Amino acid sequence: MSRRAEPRRVGLWTYFWLYIALLYTPLIVLALFSLHDSELLSLPWRGFSLRWYREMLHQAALLRSLRISIVVAALASTAAVILGGALGIAVSRFRFPGRGLLLALALSPLVIPYLGLAVSLLMTFVALGLKPSIPTVVIGHSVVAMPYALLLVATRLLGIDPELEEAALDLGAGWTSILGRLYVPLMGPALGTAFVTAFVLSFDELYLAFFLSGSDQTLPVYFFSGLRHPEFLPPTLALTTLVTVIVVSATLASQLVAMRRGAKAV
Amino acid sequence: MAETRRIPGGRRFGLILSAAPALWLLAFFVVPLGILVAWSFQPPGIVAALRPVLTLEAYRSTLSAGSYWRVLARTGVIALTVAAVAVALAYPIAYALAFAARRRRSLLLTLALLPFLTSYLLRIYAWRLMLGAKGVLNELLQAIGLTHGPLGFFLYSRTAVVLVLIYVWVPWAALPIFLRLDQMDRSLIEAADDLGADRLRAFLRVTLPLSMPGVFAAFFFVMIPTLGDFATASAVGGSGGQMIGNIIQQYLNSLSYPSGAVLSVLLLVTALVAMTVGARLSGIRDVGDVRV
Amino acid sequence: MPKVLRLLAVLSALAVVGAACAEEGGGGGGGAAPFPSSPPAAEDAGPLRLLEWAGYEIPEFHGPFSEAYPDVKLEYQFADAGSSFYQKVATGGVEVDLAHPCSNWVQTWYDAGLIAPIDVSRLEHWSELDPKMRELGKIGDQYYFVPWDWGYESLIVNTDMVKDVPQSWADLWDPQYEGLIAMEDFSEGAVAMTAWAFDLPYPNLSDEDLQFIKDKLIELKRNIKLFWAGSTDLVQAMVNGDVAIGYGWNDQFAKVVDGGVNAVYVDPEEGRGGWVCGFVVLKDTPHYDLALKYIDSAISPEVGKNAIDMYFLGHSNTKSVELADPKTVETLGLLDTDVQARTNFAVPLTAEQRDTFNQIWSEVLAA
Numbered sequence: 001m002s003r004r005a006e007p008r009r010v011g012l013w014t015y016f017w018l019y020i021a022l023l024y025t026p027l028i029v030l031a032l033f034s035l036h037d038s039e040l041l042s043l044p045w046r047g048f049s050l051r052w053y054r055e056m057l058h059q060a061a062l063l064r065s066l067r068i069s070i071v072v073a074a075l076a077s078t079a080a081v082i083l084g085g086a087l088g089i090a091v092s093r094f095r096f097p098g099r100g101l102l103l104a105l106a107l108s109p110l111v112i113p114y115l116g117l118a119v120s121l122l123m124t125f126v127a128l129g130l131k132p133s134i135p136t137v138v139i140g141h142s143v144v145a146m147p148y149a150l151l152l153v154a155t156r157l158l159g160i161d162p163e164l165e166e167a168a169l170d171l172g173a174g175w176t177s178i179l180g181r182l183y184v185p186l187m188g189p190a191l192g193t194a195f196v197t198a199f200v201l202s203f204d205e206l207y208l209a210f211f212l213s214g215s216d217q218t219l220p221v222y223f224f225s226g227l228r229h230p231e232f233l234p235p236t237l238a239l240t241t242l243v244t245v246i247v248v249s250a251t252l253a254s255q256l257v258a259m260r261r262g263a264k265a266v
Numbered sequence: 267m268a269e270t271r272r273i274p275g276g277r278r279f280g281l282i283l284s285a286a287p288a289l290w291l292l293a294f295f296v297v298p299l300g301i302l303v304a305w306s307f308q309p310p311g312i313v314a315a316l317r318p319v320l321t322l323e324a325y326r327s328t329l330s331a332g333s334y335w336r337v338l339a340r341t342g343v344i345a346l347t348v349a350a351v352a353v354a355l356a357y358p359i360a361y362a363l364a365f366a367a368r369r370r371r372s373l374l375l376t377l378a379l380l381p382f383l384t385s386y387l388l389r390i391y392a393w394r395l396m397l398g399a400k401g402v403l404n405e406l407l408q409a410i411g412l413t414h415g416p417l418g419f420f421l422y423s424r425t426a427v428v429l430v431l432i433y434v435w436v437p438w439a440a441l442p443i444f445l446r447l448d449q450m451d452r453s454l455i456e457a458a459d460d461l462g463a464d465r466l467r468a469f470l471r472v473t474l475p476l477s478m479p480g481v482f483a484a485f486f487f488v489m490i491p492t493l494g495d496f497a498t499a500s501a502v503g504g505s506g507g508q509m510i511g512n513i514i515q516q517y518l519n520s521l522s523y524p525s526g527a528v529l530s531v532l533l534l535v536t537a538l539v540a541m542t543v544g545a546r547l548s549g550i551r552d553v554g555d556v557r558v
Numbered sequence: 559m560p561k562v563l564r565l566l567a568v569l570s571a572l573a574v575v576g577a578a579c580a581e582e583g584g585g586g587g588g589g590a591a592p593f594p595s596s597p598p599a600a601e602d603a604g605p606l607r608l609l610e611w612a613g614y615e616i617p618e619f620h621g622p623f624s625e626a627y628p629d630v631k632l633e634y635q636f637a638d639a640g641s642s643f644y645q646k647v648a649t650g651g652v653e654v655d656l657a658h659p660c661s662n663w664v665q666t667w668y669d670a671g672l673i674a675p676i677d678v679s680r681l682e683h684w685s686e687l688d689p690k691m692r693e694l695g696k697i698g699d700q701y702y703f704v705p706w707d708w709g710y711e712s713l714i715v716n717t718d719m720v721k722d723v724p725q726s727w728a729d730l731w732d733p734q735y736e737g738l739i740a741m742e743d744f745s746e747g748a749v750a751m752t753a754w755a756f757d758l759p760y761p762n763l764s765d766e767d768l769q770f771i772k773d774k775l776i777e778l779k780r781n782i783k784l785f786w787a788g789s790t791d792l793v794q795a796m797v798n799g800d801v802a803i804g805y806g807w808n809d810q811f812a813k814v815v816d817g818g819v820n821a822v823y824v825d826p827e828e829g830r831g832g833w834v835c836g837f838v839v840l841k842d843t844p845h846y847d848l849a850l851k852y853i854d855s856a857i858s859p860e861v862g863k864n865a866i867d868m869y870f871l872g873h874s875n876t877k878s879v880e881l882a883d884p885k886t887v888e889t890l891g892l893l894d895t896d897v898q899a900r901t902n903f904a905v906p907l908t909a910e911q912r913d914t915f916n917q918i919w920s921e922v923l924a925a
């Protein structure tokens with residue numbers, strides 16, 4: 001480890017924490033309004049109340065949409081990471097016919113207005129006799145999440161010395177074990193990030209879900225459809241705040257634990 | 267860069283790895299897109315199904331209207347601005363994360379990404395609240411005495427769209443930059459130090475150039491989706507902040523598929539051109555560079 | 559670049575294949591169509607599938623039905639705009655027995671061969687419905703649409719922010735309203751409003767009329783601060799003071815007033831706009847009789863009272879206002895028969911007309 005004094009970088013960290021503060025401000029505002037004793041997301045303040053949290057527990061459709069969102073996101077992310085990751089390895093380490101075209105194609109979902117793809121996909125499924133449901137949304141999300149997984153993996157693998165594969169091959173390793181023992185560990189953080197990215201993308205995605213989820217609505221679709229009635233906003237707000245608080249606490253807690261364990265190990 | 271060498275079996279392995287993704291993309295991306303293109307060659311109007319007809323009428327009537335070129339230009343400007351600013355703002359974040367003490371790093375990374383588990387629509391609503399005439403920002407400015415009345419341009423304007431999109435995209439932009447910085451060889455920076463360069467010099471001459479692929483990836487990560495955005499524009503854009511995505515959604519919602527398809531194709535082509543130009547400029551042949 | 563050409567070739571080939579394989583839409587039926595047959599409601603176990611507006615699945619809107627048929631499950635799917643309703647059913651993605659579109663779309667549904675005629679003799683409350691609204695659903699000799707909810711479209715004006723309240727649609731173009739208006743993102747409404755303002759015969763407009771309307775709307779844009787698509791957007795914007803004039807429905811007016819704004823709901827010289835939405839029965843439904851029973855329950859005064867009191871909607875049954883909260887009825891203007899008489903309720907549009915208006919509107923939005 002470097003014996004040089006690590007620079008304190010005060011300016012940089014001030015910037016970082018300012019950024020975090022700004023990032024979370026809308027969330028705090030939302031959390032505050034989930035406790036607002038009124039349907040309207042506006043001042044003047046009408047007092048605190050837990051009624052939206054109570055209300056939210058009675059809304060079966062809202063809770064169901066949350067469950068569906070989680071299932072869809074989990075499935076879509078898995079698909080995206082496996083498919084996108086495989087492609088990421090392929091394009092960043094190998095040369096094969098059609099590579100350039102495939103890369104361009106794989107990155108193209110980033111460029112399509114999701115609405116156009118959603119309608120196209122819907123018509124395709126209908127022609128095949130498939131009704132909009134959880135699997136169709138999963139497919140749609142996996143397609144749009146794939147490029148992110150691809151880019152993350154490829155960027156990660158780019159800087160790596162080609163001699164590693166050569167060495168492995170010289171030692172008699174087959175490609176499968178190179179895949180498992182060389183690429184996957186190297187990509188580890190990128191895969192993790194890709195999964196989280198894909199999950200978040202799918203969980204929050206609106207347009208594909210709107211056309212492809214049919215009666216199994218995801219949370220964003222439920223929310224969006226309910227916009228005609230202000231009564232929907234506060235319970236949804238309450239649910240989102242609750243989910244966020246739980247997730248934030250759980251994740252931060254697990255990180256703190258990992259940190260402490262890491263510190264002990266070192 | 268090291269000269270590319272052929273590794274035996276590499277080509278075949280590459281093909282095997284890409285088989286499943288390729289098929290998936292073909293079935294669920296190319297074919298549906300083909301259907302979209304087929305729609306753009308249908309006679310304009312509200313039709314419930316695809317008919318075996320081919321005509322350029324939809325293209326002619328859509329492309330001859332000046333408004334669509336104007337909105338495309340507006341969209342392009344917004345996308346470029348948002349991408350440039352978001353990347354610039356994100357770089358220090360990525361840098362801080364990459365050079366942070368290892369122990370704290372994943373904690374900080376998580377902290378930076380967590381807000382995205384909330385609904386994007388809800389966060390936009392919060393911004394509407396904060397940017398509006400009675401919103402926190404205006405109240406603050408008036409309290410300080412900088413303004414004497416609410417400023418209307420913060421909300422329902424092109425400015426609002428740019429601001430909110432930057433807010434949404436900065437964390438996304440930080441990711442690829444962070445990943446690139448993370449895997450960078452630190453000894454190069456130490457070498458620069460040893461050679462007497464001050465920290466700024468070391469950054470400008472070593473770190474920044476090496477992180478460029480990440481920066482370019484971040485730029486495209488932001489610019490390209492922004493080209494197709496319409497949720498933000500419809501929420502906070504007002505009448506002056508409409509983007510081409512809004513028009514496409516408009517058409518598709520009202521079932522004028524052929525016209526919507528034409529604009530979608532236009533958008534696609536624009537993005538493709540942008541990507542090609544950008545790739546040329548940045549030498550992102552890197553992603554294409556093969557080491558076999 | 560040969561690669562791009564290859565890509566284009568692939569896409570074109572697929573386009574042709576896609577076109578060849580895709581189904582054709584059905585044509586509209588002619589003459590008196592027979593009612594779909596189905597088991598009588600008492601023997602029908604359901605489930606009954608509905609395509610509804612989000613929020614309308616609440617039990618208060620189908621009380622009598624659930625009481626009479628407690629074992630029948632109601633399955634709801636949702637859409638949020640007229641075009642959405644049509645698109646979900648027309649492209650075959652969604653299969654339901656009942657849907658809840660609005661009167662301006664009925665012709666389109668009929669032309670696409672999606673809906674069955676309604677046997678009004680099986681509807682107990684049919685005679686209690688507003689006669690004008692009933693006729694909106696008549697095609698040929700049969701009824702294809704049962705009206706349920708209705709409302710006005712007019713201007714909600716914040717009298718604290720605007721002293722010179724517009725008295726007619728044409729007044730909107732006055733430069734003093736620059737940046738003050740919230741307009742609905744609805745092509746038909748915008749075109750209709752402009753037509754009334756400048757005395758053009760909506761919806762049968764000539765090409766010159768349409769060009770004029772388009773130019774006028776582009777001119778209006780500088781007065782328009784935002785376009786709203788969801789009801790909440792308009793109410794929030796007015797309550798927050800981001801806009802002073804809103805093109806909106808009377809239920810939104812009630813909510814804006816509820817939000818603490820001093821507002822009036824204008825009765826323009828040319829007459830207000832109006833919308834009527836209601837039920838259609840899908841042609842292929844195996845639960846026809848049960849569907850009619852559901853509709854009958856929905857048009858009953860008990861349900862009507864809930865629609866008025868809870869969601870500030872007008873109800874098609876003329877008896878409902880007697881049961882509802884009088885203050886709400888007054889705010890919504892449900893009893894102003896003279897206003898109603900001058901109101902331009904949404905007329906059914908053909909697909910071509912709607913498409914033309916959408917084209918205009920898209921250009922206006924983009925400009």
